[in-house]
Amino acid sequence: MKHGKKYAESAKLIDRTKLYDVNDALDLCVKTGVAKFDETVELHVKLGVDGRHADQQVRGAIVLPNGTGKSVRVLVICKPERVEDAQNAGADFVGSEEMVQKIQSENWMDFDVLITTPDMMGQVGRLGRLLGPRGLMPNPKAGTVTPDIARAVQEAKAGKIEYRLDRTNIIHCPIGKVSFGAQKLQENFDTLMDAIVKAKPAAAKGQYVRSCVVSATMGPGVKINPSRFV
Numbered sequence: 001m002k003h004g005k006k007y008a009e010s011a012k013l014i015d016r017t018k019l020y021d022v023n024d025a026l027d028l029c030v031k032t033g034v035a036k037f038d039e040t041v042e043l044h045v046k047l048g049v050d051g052r053h054a055d056q057q058v059r060g061a062i063v064l065p066n067g068t069g070k071s072v073r074v075l076v077i078c079k080p081e082r083v084e085d086a087q088n089a090g091a092d093f094v095g096s097e098e099m100v101q102k103i104q105s106e107n108w109m110d111f112d113v114l115i116t117t118p119d120m121m122g123q124v125g126r127l128g129r130l131l132g133p134r135g136l137m138p139n140p141k142a143g144t145v146t147p148d149i150a151r152a153v154q155e156a157k158a159g160k161i162e163y164r165l166d167r168t169n170i171i172h173c174p175i176g177k178v179s180f181g182a183q184k185l186q187e188n189f190d191t192l193m194d195a196i197v198k199a200k201p202a203a204a205k206g207q208y209v210r211s212c213v214v215s216a217t218m219g220p221g222v223k224i225n226p227s228r229f230v
Contacts (some may be wrong), residue, residue, distance in 0.1 A: 004121060005104055005226045006034050006035070006218070007218065007219070007220065009033065009034075010032035010219050010220055011027075011030075011032075011220045013028060013031060013032060014028055014032070014222055015156040016223070018088045018223070019223050019224065019225035019226075019227075020222055020223060020224055020225065021224070021225065021228075022054070022186055022189060022190075022224055022228070023182060023186055025214050025222040025223070025224045026041070026182040026185045026186050026214060027182040028179065029041050029165050029185070029214050029215060029216050029219065029222060030178050030181060030182050030185070030194075030216075032216055032219035032220060032222075033080075033178030033216035033217070033218070033219055034083065034219075035136075035216075035217065035218045036075055037039060038069070038177045038178055039060075039177065039178045039216040039217040039218055039219065040068075040069070040070075040174045040176070040177055040178075040216070040217050041174070041175050041177065041178060041180075041214060041215070041216055042170050042172060042174050042175070042214065042215055042217070043171075043172070043173050043174075043175050043189060043192060043193075043212070043213075043214050044170055044171070044174065044176070044212070044213045044214075044215070044221070045170065045171045045193075045196060045209060045212050045213075046168075046169060046170045046209075046210040046211040046212075047165065047169050047170070047196075047204075047208060047209060047210060048202075048204060048205075048206050048207045048208050048210050049165070049201060049204045049208070050169065051165040051166075051167070051169050055200065055201055055202070055203040056201045056203050056204055057165065058163070058164070058165050058171065058199050058200070058201065059141055059142075059159055059162075059163065059165070059168040059199070060141060060142070060162070060163060060164075060199050061141070061142040061144075061163070062160065062161060062163070062192055062195040063144050063158055063159060063160045064073070064159040064160075064161060064176070064188040064191055064192065065153050065178060065188060065191055066092065066159070066184040066185075066188050067158060067159030067176070068159045068161060068174050068175075068208060069176050069177035069179070069180065070159075070174070070175075070177060071083050072112045072113055072156055072157055072159075073089070073092045073110065073111045073113070074091045074092050074093070074111065074112070074113045074115060074153050074156050074157065074175060075091070075092065075093040075094075075095075075099065075111035075113070075114045075115070076091040076093070076094045076095075076114075076115045076116070076149055076153065077094075077095060077096065077097065077099050077100060077114065077115075077116045077117075077120050077123075077124055078094070078116065078117045078120055078122065078149060079096060079117065079119060080096050080202075082117065082149060083096070085149050085150055086115075086149050086150075087170060088150070088217075089149060089150040089151075089153035089154055090153055090154065090157055091108075091114065092111065094109060096120070097204055099191050100123045100124060100126070100127065103127055103130060103131075104126070104127065104130070107130065107196055109130075109134065109136070111136070113136075113144065113156045114131065114136050114137070114138050114144060115138060115144045115145075115146070115149065115152045115153060115156065116138045116144070117145070117146070117147055117149065117226075118145060118146075118147060120143060121138070121154045121163070122227055123222045124138060127204065134155070135162075139162075142162045143155065143160070144156075146184070147173065160184070161173055161174065162168055163192065163195070163196060163218075171196060172193060174189065175188040175214075176188050176190050178216055193212075193229065197209070197229055207226075207230070208224060208228075208229070208230075209226040209229040211223070211226055212225075212226050212229070
């Protein structure tokens with residue numbers, strides 16, 4: 001695979017055979033994030049679990065202390081009497097049955113997070129085929145199915161992210177922007193990794209964190225020593 005000149009220059013800063021400390025790795029991410037836009041710094045963690053088994057699933061949500069640097073559009077689907085609560089909390093779009101119909105009939109997806117109340121899940125559940133593949137389906141474990149609409153909206157706006165295993169038992173999550181600098185990125189990194197480590201399933205055997213890599217959107221990956229998470 002061929003890369004551009006900027007990538008090649010950035011790659012020279014990184015020793016691919018080395019496992020870095022977190023602060024050094026994130027400092028390299030900042031230095032290699034040289035695109036014309038503010039690149040996202042992403043964390044990729046391979047876990048020693050088998051997500052095909054229900055008792056080895058790793059999933060949850062956490063509010064990053066410094067946010068993600070991304071403007072989040074929040075849709076709330078709730079009963080009409082809760083609409084004002086959602087609007088006051090700062091939701092971008094609010095509605096009831098009409099929002100379910102809009103998504104179904106128009107394939108409308110101009111939102112980043114969907115929050116709903118338990119009493120609306122019967123209707124929202126019908127959207128599973130549309131929302132599921134896009135990662136937009138509300139889930140109690142992620143805090144997006146809740147009677148506390150105001151708190152859920154505020155957390156989403158503040159930088160709440162969901163972490164979950166993919167089919168290869170890897171978690172992929174954004175932890176901020178290059179412009180944050182290494183210190184703020186490390187605060188977000190530590191918060192997310194603490195949550196992932198605490199979510200270790202009882203059925204998991206052997207080394208839990210197999211590998212840990214951070215990278216800017218257009219930059220090369222930097223390997224972090226996973227032994228610190230034992």
